[in-house]
Amino acid sequence: MQFLATFQSADFVDTVVSLVSAFVLGTLIGAERQYRQRTAGLRTNVLVAVGAAAFVDLAMHLSGPDGGVRVIAYVVSGIGFLGAGVIMKQGMDVRGLNTAATLWASAAVGSCAGADMVAQAVVLTVFIIAGNTLLRPLVNAINRIPLDEKASEATYYFKLAVTTEALPAMRDRLVEKLEAANYPVADVNVVETGDDLLEIVATLVATAVDPNELNAVVVDLQRQPGVRHATWEVSTTD
Structure with missing residues (x-):
C-alpha cells in the first residue's frame, strides 16, 4: 500500500501538533465571538483556523516553505470571500466588519500553526482576543463623545x-x-x-x-x- 510506504511518524506527529494547535486557538477566538452572539461564532472560527492550518501543513510537506508561502497567499484571498458573506448593509449602517476581520485573523492563526510557528500563533491569538475584548471599553468611550460637525468630515x-x-x-x-x-x-x-x-x-x-x-x-x-x-x-x- 502506498500509505505504508510513504507514512512517516515524525511528519504525522508534526501535522497533529499543527492541527491541534489551530483547533485550540481557534476555539479561544471563537468562544469570545460565540459569547457575543456574532454571525461567525465558535465553529466557524475553529474551522477557518483548522482549514488554514491543514492547507499550509500539506503544502509544507509536499513542496517545503515555498509551497507553504504560495498556499498562504491563496488562504488570505480565499478568506476574503468568506468574510464578505458576514458583512451586511442595513440602510446607511454596515455590520459584520469586525466579524469578518476576526475570521481573517483566525486564518492567520491557522496558517502560523500549519507552518509550525505555534508560538507565533499563540501570541497572535492573544492579540486577537485582546482586540475584541480589552479595546471594547475604549471604543464605547470614544462613541460617547459628541460629534463635532465643524471638525469632522462625514x-x-x-x-x-x-x-x-x-x-x-x-x-x-x-x-x-x-x-x-x-x-x-x-x-x-x-x-x-x-x-x-x-x-x-x-x-x-x-x-x-x-x-x-x-x-x-x-x-x-x-x-x-x-x-x-x-x-x-x-x-x-x-
Whole structure:
C-alpha cells in the first residue's frame, strides 16, 4: 500500500501538533465571538483556523516553505470571500466588519500553526482576543463623545418630505439653497414614502459642516408650500 510506504511518524506527529494547535486557538477566538452572539461564532472560527492550518501543513510537506508561502497567499484571498458573506448593509449602517476581520485573523492563526510557528500563533491569538475584548471599553468611550460637525468630515444627507405637486420645484430649490450655503450636492434621489408624499434625499459632498447653516436651510424650506418635513442627518460609517 502506498500509505505504508510513504507514512512517516515524525511528519504525522508534526501535522497533529499543527492541527491541534489551530483547533485550540481557534476555539479561544471563537468562544469570545460565540459569547457575543456574532454571525461567525465558535465553529466557524475553529474551522477557518483548522482549514488554514491543514492547507499550509500539506503544502509544507509536499513542496517545503515555498509551497507553504504560495498556499498562504491563496488562504488570505480565499478568506476574503468568506468574510464578505458576514458583512451586511442595513440602510446607511454596515455590520459584520469586525466579524469578518476576526475570521481573517483566525486564518492567520491557522496558517502560523500549519507552518509550525505555534508560538507565533499563540501570541497572535492573544492579540486577537485582546482586540475584541480589552479595546471594547475604549471604543464605547470614544462613541460617547459628541460629534463635532465643524471638525469632522462625514457624509451628510438632507431630507425633504413634499407633496407630488411640489416635487419639481422643491427639488430645484433644495439644491439651490444648499449650494448657496456653500454645500455642494453630490446626488439627489426621490423616495416614495406613502400618503401621497415623496422624500427628496440630497447627498452632500463629504465635508465638515456648520449645523446652524443647515438648520437655516431647514427653516427656510419648511416654510414653502407643499413641504411637510425637512431634516438632515450625518453618516460616518465610511
